[in-house]
Amino acid sequence: MEVLQCNRKLGQLRIIELEKPTLRGPDDVIVKVAFAGICGTDLHILSGEFSHISDKWVTISHEFCGVVEDIGDNVKNISVGDRVGVDPNRVCLSCKFCRRGQPQHCTNKGTNNDSTGVFCNGGMASHCVVLADQVHKLPDDVTLQQGVLCEPLSCLLQGWFRLQNSGCLQQDSRILVIGAGIIGYLWVSMLHHNGYRNVTVSEPSQGRRDILANLETGYKVLTPAEVEAEEVEKDSELDGFDVIIECSGFPPAIEKAVSWTGRGAALVIFGCSPRNKPINICPEEIYRKELMIIGCLINPFTFSKALKLASAMGERYLSYEKLGVKVFKLQEYEEALNQLRFGIISKAVFNLNNDLFFC
Ligand SMILES: [Zn+2]
Numbered sequence: 001m002e003v004l005q006c007n008r009k010l011g012q013l014r015i016i017e018l019e020k021p022t023l024r025g026p027d028d029v030i031v032k033v034a035f036a037g038i039c040g041t042d043l044h045i046l047s048g049e050f051s052h053i054s055d056k057w058v059t060i061s062h063e064f065c066g067v068v069e070d071i072g073d074n075v076k077n078i079s080v081g082d083r084v085g086v087d088p089n090r091v092c093l094s095c096k097f098c099r100r101g102q103p104q105h106c107t108n109k110g111t112n113n114d115s116t117g118v119f120c121n122g123g124m125a126s127h128c129v130v131l132a133d134q135v136h137k138l139p140d141d142v143t144l145q146q147g148v149l150c151e152p153l154s155c156l157l158q159g160w161f162r163l164q165n166s167g168c169l170q171q172d173s174r175i176l177v178i179g180a181g182i183i184g185y186l187w188v189s190m191l192h193h194n195g196y197r198n199v200t201v202s203e204p205s206q207g208r209r210d211i212l213a214n215l216e217t218g219y220k221v222l223t224p225a226e227v228e229a230e231e232v233e234k235d236s237e238l239d240g241f242d243v244i245i246e247c248s249g250f251p252p253a254i255e256k257a258v259s260w261t262g263r264g265a266a267l268v269i270f271g272c273s274p275r276n277k278p279i280n281i282c283p284e285e286i287y288r289k290e291l292m293i294i295g296c297l298i299n300p301f302t303f304s305k306a307l308k309l310a311s312a313m314g315e316r317y318l319s320y321e322k323l324g325v326k327v328f329k330l331q332e333y334e335e336a337l338n339q340l341r342f343g344i345i346s347k348a349v350f351n352l353n354n355d356l357f358f359c
């Protein structure tokens with residue numbers, strides 16, 4: 001089978017021929033991949049920013065779904081023929097963090113060690129072997145195309161739950177979403193789906209702002225300069241944003257965002273920022289406003305909840321057309337990355353098996 005691989009040390013991608021995977025043990029599942037996505041994390045890996053991951057060639061995509069083709073003898077949670085989404089992150093349940101209920105910080109598995117599509121071969125192939133505990137059956141009303149979005153939605157839910165727990169999000173909150181890539185669109189969809197209406201989106205790219213209009217939320221969509229022009233007129237403490245969801249990962253944008261927060265606000269740091277790029281924040285401002293800065297890392301036990309969320313959101317929010325997601329063939333990866341980088345599309349999804357296109 002043909003696979004798309006990434007080497008973060010060389011900063012290169014390549015298509016090569018690999019043997020189709022077979023069951024390695026009794027807990028294995030072979031997934032025939034329908035769709036696999038590329039996300040911002042893959043672009044960060046490609047640019048060599050994640051020095052902790054392997055410098056070997058790895059088949060990319062940690063966001064994929066498909067149909068179960070084979071299962072090992074111990075596998076009970078799914079059957080051959082099931083339509084499934086795959087959680088790329090596993091947990092060990094025995095390290096200090098897992099035992100505290102913080103498996104996103106697991107020191108033995110997941111993002112530090114064995115995430116599928118990052119450390120081990122992922123979904124950009126006709127078939128992928130994973131472990132049974134990574135595989136979730138899709139609800140009947142969730143299409144395989146929507147199924148690809150369950151991984152990013154599971155990460156969003158981690159941010160969502162942490163924001164809810166902060167107590168800063170109120171029904172009448174004034175909310176700002178910074179950065180309108182696919183993650184920003186999904187946050188916008190999530191907020192609208194949950195009834196929040198006082199939302200502004202800040203995005204410098206015209207193309208991305210245009211895509212956002214397809215979601216028909218009625219939210220205000222502005223350039224960062226336009227947001228700044230509106231906010232300087234206000235007393236930020238009294239009328240600033242109550243919640244800012246930062247999806248750009250761009251340190252200067254985050255620094256600016258702090259000055260737009262009101263009293264009792266929360267700043268959710270969701271976008272993946274570069275390492276060793278600090279920002280200036282005055283601690284007195286954090287103290288005075290009781291500002292909450294909320295980090296959110298991957299998807300601890302949120303994947304199954306994301307399936308239900310995808311089912312509830314449906315085509316109203318998750319249609320590829322509305323979200324600016326485009327489907328490519330594996331061989332078109334260079335074109336896909338270019339369209340992604342130039343903001344022509346919000347996300348590139350690859351169809352790995354023709355016969356699963358409409359399942
Ligand atoms: Zn991702």
Ligand SMILES: [Zn+2]
Binds near residue numbers: 096108
């Ligand atoms: Zn652990």
